[in-house]
Amino acid sequence: MKYMMTYDLMETMRNTNQWLGATARAYASYPIMSWGANPAIDWLKAWGEVTERTFERMIVKPDWNIPPVAGPKGKDYPVVIETVVEKPFGDLIHFTMPGRKPSKRRVMLVAPMSGHYATLLRKTVISLLPDADVYVTDWHNARDIPVSAGKFDIEDYTLYLMDFMRAVGPDIHVIAVCQPVPLALAATAYLAELDPKAQPRSLTLIGGPVDPEANHTEVTDFGRSVTMGQLEETMIQRVGFKYAGVGRMVYPGLLQLASFISMNAEMHTNAFRDEIIRVAKGEASEHDRHNDFYDEYLAVMDMTAEFYLSTVERIFKGREIAQNDFVVAGHKVDFSKVTTVAVKIVEGEDDDISAPGQCLAALDLLTGLPDDKKAAHLEPGAGHYGIFAGKSWRNNIRPLVLDFIDANADAPSDAQSNVVNLK
Structure with a gap:
């Protein structure tokens, strides 16, 4: 059972954030919320939409989406x-x-x-x-x-x-x-x-x-700079019961993603803040630059x-x-x-x-x-x-x-x- 609990804990945190985003978006979308102008509701809906999509992407393999060739x-x-x-x-x-x-x-x-x-x-x-x-x-x-x-x-x-x-x-x-x-x-x-x-x-x-x-x-x-023992102790976890590879020792994709983001934390923070602003203003789209990039960047796999x-x-x-x-x-x-x-x-x-x-x-x-x-x-x-x-x-x-x-x-x-x- 070594590190199976930590693997499931990461997945639980991801799932919870996806749920929070979906809940905020759904709550702000109730018809009654549109009876009066309320910028706070617009911001809540925008935050929920971006947050839900962000955390949902992390466990979904992107489609190739290859367009026809002329x-x-x-x-x-x-x-x-x-x-x-x-x-x-x-x-x-x-x-x-x-x-x-x-x-x-x-x-x-x-x-x-x-x-x-x-x-x-x-x-x-x-x-x-x-x-x-x-x-x-x-x-x-x-x-x-x-x-x-x-x-x-x-x-x-x-x-x-x-x-x-x-x-x-x-x-x-x-x-x-x-x-x-x-x-x-x-x-x-x-x-x-x-x-x-x-x-x-x-x-x-x-x-x-x-x-x-x-x-x-x-x-x-x-x-x-690190020893193999340190890497095995800090990076390797065991797949939880949710997936077919239960029990397999892996370097989890979510842990890798945390490392990727930490290398340029300020840039990613600004990118998500700006996307929430664009969504709130109605300037974002399904396939804007932000979504095209992060749909792929956030989709990670275990090794x-x-x-x-x-x-x-x-x-x-x-x-x-x-x-x-x-x-x-x-x-x-x-x-x-x-x-x-x-x-x-x-x-x-x-x-x-x-x-x-x-x-x-x-x-x-x-x-x-x-x-x-x-x-x-x-x-x-x-x-x-x-x-x-x-x-x-x-x-x-x-x-x-x-x-x-x-x-x-x-x-x-x-x-x-x-x-x-x-x-």
């Missing part, structure tokens, strides 16, 4: 989501457009498992769909996965990526965003040894911690305890990837085995989560890869979010990534394949 001659193609590979801890999904000619560019987006759902990449998917066939790793909320499904750590994550790459075929171009960058690199290297024909054509790594010590941030400093702890211990503290000392299923992965997969690094100059240099370290590990297969881009003035979903992504990075994909669309020649076999 085709030639003004024809729109609706986007349909199908599951290609289904696994206990995550699926590989495919965004299909019935009636549209398949694109030659086939992209697999590797979504982070760092507190938010894969829908965090919605804008990235929308930007790629007109020009590519897109697959995404859709990770599941650990609270909904029965204990009988077993564990899930960074080695299991790596093996999942290998299975996903095999499922979509070797003509795929993998784009990994943030947290999974080192694991996507490891999965590719492991495939280079075990199943070279299943390797992707190219690998684009965007803002991930291949070597956290290359350039310190608050995230890396935190990882270095398995073993995934969170192994990430901190092995990626940040032990630097196993950076030191080419990463072991998966008892096998030491050798990054020098990657000899045919083109690799591009994308970093943001103002990224305060995965600072410039952390992701670039990947190229130094790829000693078997020719220089003409390596590329790197540092986006001026871009923060972490901007390098995969913001203006910098849309205007600058996305065109560069598509050009890189096109330049490496052909299968490796027989000569290159022979080099792989010799090594």
